[in-house]
Amino acid sequence: KNEVEQSPQNLTAQEGEFITINCSYSVGISALHWLQQHPGGGIVSLFMLSSGKKKHGRLIATINIQEKHSSLHITASHPRDSAVYICAVSGATNKLIFGTGTLLAVQP
């Protein structure tokens, strides 16, 4: 069993839909990261959070430390949101443990 698991692995949505990607982890962490990777592109950090909730534009990330679970929400999804979304957790040394990613395709 992977230390960081994401669901779903693949997600297809229609433009405008509300999207949720889930991440569960089994190790102790100091922070959880949500990353975005476009095809052929590098990785962009979306959020780093250790408690509660953060919002940036149409993106919202939440974390429940007790349940070892985080969600990434995208409101009013758009085709440009199509990418791989990766959950990663880090401990005190900032060594990241990555999930395998969720491939999101938003269709117009």
Next chain:
Amino acid sequence: EAGVVQSPRYKIIEKKQPVAFWCNPISGHNTLYWYRQNLGQGPELLIRYENEEAVDDSQLPKDRFSAERLKGVDSTLKIQPAELGDSAVYLCASSRRPGLSYEQYFGPGTRLTVT
């Protein structure tokens, strides 16, 4: 502020040939990471530097992979000789310092194809 710079962006080589990747981290970032990402998987750490010291290279295949970070700034990752299974995206990342989960900033990656 410039981001993490990597070159080349793409590289195609024949097996058994050597290859090198270069990374310039964000100015002032003491910690530098090299990751390898296979298709459909998350990145896996190859080596982590604190300034010029390699503090975690447990996942680096030392028989064919080597890395250096002279002067604690730029870094080079080398594979010699390359094998077909080395085809992947090689990502470099940097952060201000370790601990307290400082955010890592990733470069665009180098996509290596070994034929």
